[in-house]
Amino acid sequence: MSTARNAGFISARRLLLWSGIVALCAWVLVPIYLVALGALGGRSGVYQWPKTILPTNVSLQPFILFLKTEGVFQSFLNSLGAAGITVTLSILLGAPAGYALARYDFRGKDSFRLLVLLTRAFPLAILALPLTVSFIRLGLYDTVVGVGLIHTVLALPFAALVTQGIFLGVPRELEEAAWVFGCTRIQAFFKIVAPLALPGLVATAVFAFVISWNEVFAASVLTVRHRTLTAYLLTVLSESPMHYRFAGGLLLILPSVVFIFAVRRYLFAIWGISSK
Amino acid sequence: MTNIVIDNIRKSFGPFQALKDVSLTINDGEFVSLLGPSGCGKTTLLRIIAGLETATSGDISIGGRSVIGLPPKDRGLAMVFQNYAVFPHMTVYENVAFGLRMQKADEARVRKQVEKAAGLLHIEPYLDRYPNKLSGGQRQRVAVARALAVEPGVLLMDEPLSNLDALLRLEMRTELKTVLQSAGTTTIYVTHDQTEAMGLSDRIAVVHDGRIEQVGTPVEIYNHPATRFVGGFIGNPPMNFITMPVLAGQVAIGSESFSVPTSSGDIVLGLRGETVERAPSGQGLEMQVRVAEPMGSHLLLTGSILDQPARVILPATETVRNGETVGLTLDAKRVTWLSPEDGVSYPAAA
Numbered sequence: 001m002s003t004a005r006n007a008g009f010i011s012a013r014r015l016l017l018w019s020g021i022v023a024l025c026a027w028v029l030v031p032i033y034l035v036a037l038g039a040l041g042g043r044s045g046v047y048q049w050p051k052t053i054l055p056t057n058v059s060l061q062p063f064i065l066f067l068k069t070e071g072v073f074q075s076f077l078n079s080l081g082a083a084g085i086t087v088t089l090s091i092l093l094g095a096p097a098g099y100a101l102a103r104y105d106f107r108g109k110d111s112f113r114l115l116v117l118l119t120r121a122f123p124l125a126i127l128a129l130p131l132t133v134s135f136i137r138l139g140l141y142d143t144v145v146g147v148g149l150i151h152t153v154l155a156l157p158f159a160a161l162v163t164q165g166i167f168l169g170v171p172r173e174l175e176e177a178a179w180v181f182g183c184t185r186i187q188a189f190f191k192i193v194a195p196l197a198l199p200g201l202v203a204t205a206v207f208a209f210v211i212s213w214n215e216v217f218a219a220s221v222l223t224v225r226h227r228t229l230t231a232y233l234l235t236v237l238s239e240s241p242m243h244y245r246f247a248g249g250l251l252l253i254l255p256s257v258v259f260i261f262a263v264r265r266y267l268f269a270i271w272g273i274s275s276k
Numbered sequence: 277m278t279n280i281v282i283d284n285i286r287k288s289f290g291p292f293q294a295l296k297d298v299s300l301t302i303n304d305g306e307f308v309s310l311l312g313p314s315g316c317g318k319t320t321l322l323r324i325i326a327g328l329e330t331a332t333s334g335d336i337s338i339g340g341r342s343v344i345g346l347p348p349k350d351r352g353l354a355m356v357f358q359n360y361a362v363f364p365h366m367t368v369y370e371n372v373a374f375g376l377r378m379q380k381a382d383e384a385r386v387r388k389q390v391e392k393a394a395g396l397l398h399i400e401p402y403l404d405r406y407p408n409k410l411s412g413g414q415r416q417r418v419a420v421a422r423a424l425a426v427e428p429g430v431l432l433m434d435e436p437l438s439n440l441d442a443l444l445r446l447e448m449r450t451e452l453k454t455v456l457q458s459a460g461t462t463t464i465y466v467t468h469d470q471t472e473a474m475g476l477s478d479r480i481a482v483v484h485d486g487r488i489e490q491v492g493t494p495v496e497i498y499n500h501p502a503t504r505f506v507g508g509f510i511g512n513p514p515m516n517f518i519t520m521p522v523l524a525g526q527v528a529i530g531s532e533s534f535s536v537p538t539s540s541g542d543i544v545l546g547l548r549g550e551t552v553e554r555a556p557s558g559q560g561l562e563m564q565v566r567v568a569e570p571m572g573s574h575l576l577l578t579g580s581i582l583d584q585p586a587r588v589i590l591p592a593t594e595t596v597r598n599g600e601t602v603g604l605t606l607d608a609k610r611v612t613w614l615s616p617e618d619g620v621s622y623p624a625a626a
Binding site: 177178181184 | 326327328347348349353354355357358359361363364365374375378379422426
């Protein structure tokens with residue numbers, strides 16, 4: 001009797017678990033699926049109702065046409081450039097900040113952490129005009145470097161706080177052991193701390209990359225001719241037929257998905273550490 | 277000569293004084309334990325010697341050279357950490373070789389030293405493994421081998437056995453003693469475990485509240501504690517302290533009288549529980565036994581002497597009932613007399 005009830009309880013729990021999983025997956029996957037359907041289905045598929053499960057008359061033509069569109073390749077390179085600058089700067093500046101937060105006690109440490117986060121409290125829309133003016137003065141307006149700098153500002157707080165968590169995850173004793181056995185502080189960092197923190201640092205870098213890659217607003221405001229891919233598509237696609245827009249959207253999602261998939265293990269790791 | 281001279285070391289964390297003018301000299305090749313309860317400052321002192329912490333004032337010299345201001349790597353020492361601190365991204369071999377590699381030793385010497393240290397600690401079968409495939413005991417062996425491989429002038433150990441289970445701890449303790457004796461390295465060993473300190477050390481420094489209460493051989497410290505704290509901290513059961521009145525330089529216990537180092541007022545008798553014998557009935561120091569526990573190897577009596585709590589140990593062959601009053605004979609050579617005011621003991625009678 002009791003075992004039967006127990007079994008019922010367990011299967012109810014499983015049902016709850018699995019329906020949760022299905023709901024979450026659907027939340028993420030259904031929009032992507034609809035975008036893919038629109039992109040693959042061609043001109044008629046986009047407006048077809050009811051939707052079919054599988055796209056009818058599949059054609060890769062929108063993708064090819066899209067890739068051939070003038071400026072797409074150049075803006076792809078611009079996006080890579082801006083993301084590259086973002087990754088480099090946010091690791092080079094964020095990781096030392098994270099290390100200092102993790103290892104040293106200094107006056108104003110908590111205020112510093114708060115300030116780092118506060119940089120995200122100003123909406124970019126408010127900053128857009130002054131930024132544009134200053135960028136024009138500095139000669140950074142409409143350059144990849146300018147966009148990279150703004151994206152660094154967006155990614156840096158994240159990089160500093162997440163790397164703090166990563167460095168906290170490397171026991172201080174290991175570093176002390178390295179000092180005792182003949183390392184200077186710098187040597188100990190590169191021989192002991194860096195190798196152990198590397199997976200987390202790589203994940204942080206990838207996340208900074210994705211932040212930059214996906215960012216539209218600042219890139220649209222601060223560039224005219226040297227647009228990043230997202231900003232470029234926003235202007236070009238608004239004048240294109242529906243299925244081109246879907247094709248463009250799908251191609252934009254792909255790099256982020258691939259990157260995040262590649263480092264998913266480390267993302268779990270850094271979230272696990274920083275939630276401590 | 278790698279003696280260590282600790283001269284008036286003081287360490288403050290804000291208003292809190294972790295170390296209050298600590299001085300201690302450790303001879304070449306000597307094994308000295310810093311023994312004390314947690315938070316007494318013993319680990320802080322060790323970390324100051326290692327250079328991982330800076331002293332507020334005072335001087336430390338190793339082998340006749342002041343090391344204040346030198347980074348850890350220039351102090352000619354090795355250390356074993358409480359949580360082993362074995363590098364997880366290196367094989368056991370590379371861990372043991374780490375110090376030698378940092379000294380830029382040639383490959384032949386590295387191999388020779390690693391094999392020697394691994395042999396001493398019985399970790400040769402694991403040299404190619406990574407630490408996450410090892411048990412806690414094996415990791416601790418790796419940590420000790422890493423420290424011995426550099427043939428340090430001074431070896432510092434910070435509670436190296438406290439993370440091991442009881443059985444393994446006993447085994448490692450015996451093994452450490454053999455290994456360290458053959459190495460002949462000057463060693464400072466921090467522990468809160470009195471049996472470790474007693475078993476391993478040439479001398480013990482008992483640390484309490486940022487001060488060294490007493491330095492001496494294990495036997496000296498056990499038999500003649502310098503303060504009430506030392507007597508109470510060391511020994512199981514701890515030393516009994518019984519305040520008694522003094523009359524004309526004598527204390528009357530049963531039919532006997534003991535001459536004591538003070539002429540009048542009160543004095544505290546420091547009595548090790550196992551130094552007493554059962555007196556013929558009606559004689560000796562009276563103890564009201566509340567509980568008698570036969571422990572197999574001995575009989576543990578808990579109760580009171582002169583209305584003050586006491587614990588004594590009698591041979592297992594004795595039988596005592598709960599609630600009974602027994603007489604105890606004291607050995608005048610094995611008791612300690614302490615001042616009731618400051619808890620400091622009077623010098624042992626010659």
